[in-house]
Amino acid sequence: MNDYELIDSGNELKFERFGNLKLVRPCAQALWKKKMPKWEDVDATFDRKSLWKTQHKKPSWQVAIGEIALELKMTEFGHIGFFPEHLSILEKISPLVEKNDKVLNLFAYSGLMTLALAQKKAQLCHVDASKTTVDWARKNARINNLEKASIRWIVDDVMKFLKREVKRGSRYDGVVLDPPTFGRGAQGQVFKLERDINLLLELVKQVLSKEAKFVALSCHTPGISPLVLKQIFEGYFPASDFGELVILANKGRDLPCGSFAIFLK
Ligand SMILES: C[S@@+](CC[C@H](N)C(=O)[O-])C[C@H]1O[C@@H](n2cnc3c(N)ncnc32)[C@H](O)[C@@H]1O
Incomplete structure (x- = not known):
């Protein structure tokens, strides 16, 4: 079981799914163009100035990575655990x-x-x-x-x-x-x-x-x-x-x- 997916990257951003949530975060090395024309159903976006923009109300959520369940959180550094x-x-x-x-x-x-x-x-x-x-x-x-x-x-x-x-x-x-x-x-x-x-x-x-x-x-x-x-x-x-x-x-x-x-x- 793996609740993680890299959906796309480009324009110095990455678009990933962690369980039910799809996140867009900065990614300095993604200097190429996005492959997908539009990133849809985004649940949260992080940038260093305004931090997280999201409608998601829960402070944390869980994902399964292989045999391990991990609690994830949207931290002020843009990392999630x-x-x-x-x-x-x-x-x-x-x-x-x-x-x-x-x-x-x-x-x-x-x-x-x-x-x-x-x-x-x-x-x-x-x-x-x-x-x-x-x-x-x-x-x-x-x-x-x-x-x-x-x-x-x-x-x-x-x-x-x-x-x-x-x-x-x-x-x-x-x-x-x-x-x-x-x-x-x-x-x-x-x-x-x-x-x-x-x-x-x-x-x-x-x-x-x-x-x-x-x-x-x-x-x-x-x-x-x-x-x-x-x-x-x-x-x-x-x-x-x-x-x-x-x-x-x-x-x-x-x-x-x-x-x-x-x-x-
Ligand atoms: C890149 S993260 C490691 C990620 C980890 N390998 C993973 O995949 O879950 C770096 C970690 O190093 C810790 N750290 C930074 N400087 C440290 C130091 N001098 N001694 C011990 N830990 C440190 C931070 O608190 C942070 O948790």
Whole structure:
């Protein structure tokens, strides 16, 4: 079951369906013309000046993404609690994950990856700097009856957390990381992908177990092409796969959304 659909994109916008709701949001990379002449039955439109324009009265709604139900909300940043481009990463690593594997999910947001792997009975550590976002992920865990699953919920700066894990000698069998271009840690620490990516990967390397099965890195930073990311990644791990993150459209044009590089055992 998948309640998500990219309907079309173009004119620096994207048109997507999340369950019953069809949303139009800005999309800087969609410099091409829309494929469909008219986008019909739009339930909500976001732009950075006037935020959301919608007749939809409910503050949140639920969608099914694979086996996981996610609560979505129209946030003031235009995000809604689900990044569809990250699904392809889940599809690549999920077959490797087995019961009791220790998996670290960094920059983990509203929890889709965490919950999908917890459902496979892996032991998850979910790290995000935003308490609001971690609370949202915990609510998603309850919605999926996973409140008793083995998940450590951590509100912290990823770099600070990793340095502590290195000191403690913690080890993981798999790491997923989807860092933003720019972010802030829980105490306001600044994260800048271009400045911090090498230290981030060095720390990830230090928390990997000898039997580690995967490291999956993705990013959405303009200028970090698949080859750039692969060559950074290869300073620390052999890249089994790398490429462009793409959301495939039903009728309209496919949407490139960043780069990924993955080590798979
Ligand atoms: C692009 S989202 C990740 C989306 C996620 N991969 C998904 O598909 O659901 C980036 C997340 O990183 C978090 N973040 C930003 N800077 C951080 C930092 N320094 N330490 C920890 N989390 C951070 C944000 O709160 C946000 O939830």
